[in-house]
Amino acid sequence: MKPSEEERLDTSAYRIRVGAFDCLIVKDGSTGPSPLSVMMADPPAGLAGTPITLLAGLMAVDTPEGRVLIDGGNGTHRGERTHVAEEGLAAEEIEPESVDAILITHGDFDHIGGLVREDGVVAYPNARYTLHRELWNFWHDAEAQAEYPEEAQALWRKILPPLIQSIEQRGTLFDDECEVSPSIRAIPALGHRHGHTLYRFESEGAKLLHIGDAAVHPLFLEYPDRLNIRHDTDREMARDSRRMLAARAAAEGAMVVGTHFELPGVGRLTPIGEDRYTWAPVHS
Numbered sequence: 001m002k003p004s005e006e007e008r009l010d011t012s013a014y015r016i017r018v019g020a021f022d023c024l025i026v027k028d029g030s031t032g033p034s035p036l037s038v039m040m041a042d043p044p045a046g047l048a049g050t051p052i053t054l055l056a057g058l059m060a061v062d063t064p065e066g067r068v069l070i071d072g073g074n075g076t077h078r079g080e081r082t083h084v085a086e087e088g089l090a091a092e093e094i095e096p097e098s099v100d101a102i103l104i105t106h107g108d109f110d111h112i113g114g115l116v117r118e119d120g121v122v123a124y125p126n127a128r129y130t131l132h133r134e135l136w137n138f139w140h141d142a143e144a145q146a147e148y149p150e151e152a153q154a155l156w157r158k159i160l161p162p163l164i165q166s167i168e169q170r171g172t173l174f175d176d177e178c179e180v181s182p183s184i185r186a187i188p189a190l191g192h193r194h195g196h197t198l199y200r201f202e203s204e205g206a207k208l209l210h211i212g213d214a215a216v217h218p219l220f221l222e223y224p225d226r227l228n229i230r231h232d233t234d235r236e237m238a239r240d241s242r243r244m245l246a247a248r249a250a251a252e253g254a255m256v257v258g259t260h261f262e263l264p265g266v267g268r269l270t271p272i273g274e275d276r277y278t279w280a281p282v283h284s
């Protein structure tokens with residue numbers, strides 16, 4: 001039996017309100033399950049074999065000032081996906097032309113691939129872009145890019161020229177924490193990648209922190225000192241960023257969204273020791 005639209009969307013998207021903001025977490029493919037030790041350099045004893053599944057994705061937020069996307073997902077440039085962000089957005093009648101702003105967490109392909117279509121045209125023709133200056137500089141630094149795998153470089157060669165051209169016309173760069181539009185703050189959390197940034201939403205007393213890849217799985221918040229993503233650009237800085245964001249989210253009572261967390265993809269942190277937190281999904 002063909003699942004109904006609602007049932008299909010149930011497996012790929014989750015909607016949650018944050019005050020006046022209407023957030024839609026959309027999933028876009030998955031990797032794994034694979035043992036924790038494949039992705040983490042120093043897994044705690046007993047956890048190395050824990051199977052981990054990572055989902056890619058993006059988040060759409062309808063605000064009183066317009067429609068915002070956090071990142072763009074994988075796009076159509078590589079492979080089959082179990083969840084397809086473009087379909088998830090279309091099912092919710094989110095047309096590409098209706099997106100007013102794109103907030104970029106970092107430049108890995110699963111976050112920016114979907115910002116450019118297969119034909120080389122930007123996917124969201126009316127959107128403004130917001131990103132950290134360090135990422136912008138990285139995109140103009142061939143030497144730094146050459147340190148990444150050839151697959152990543154090939155994909156960047158394909159999508160960065162049209163993306164950079166659009167950002168030159170409609171982009172805003174920031175260096176430090178700042179308000180990027182009413183009630184939305186950019187919070188640099190460096191280490192995972194050049195210019196990696198969190199985005200914090202606050203409305204009517206409710207708060208939500210989108211942490212991008214600062215923690216790709218909730219276990220990173222439970223063991224912030226022990227766990228490192230093998231390919232973090234700067235592991236120590238990434239660890240400090242994780243500590244910072246977890247302490248801040250817990251102190252503020254903010255909901256936390258991780259790009260790669262399994263659905264619903266949004267939850268709350270509870271302290272369980274010094275610099276250690278468990279993440280439990282929110283169900284509304």
Ligand SMILES: [Zn+2]
Binds near residue numbers: 108259
């Ligand atoms: Zn990612």
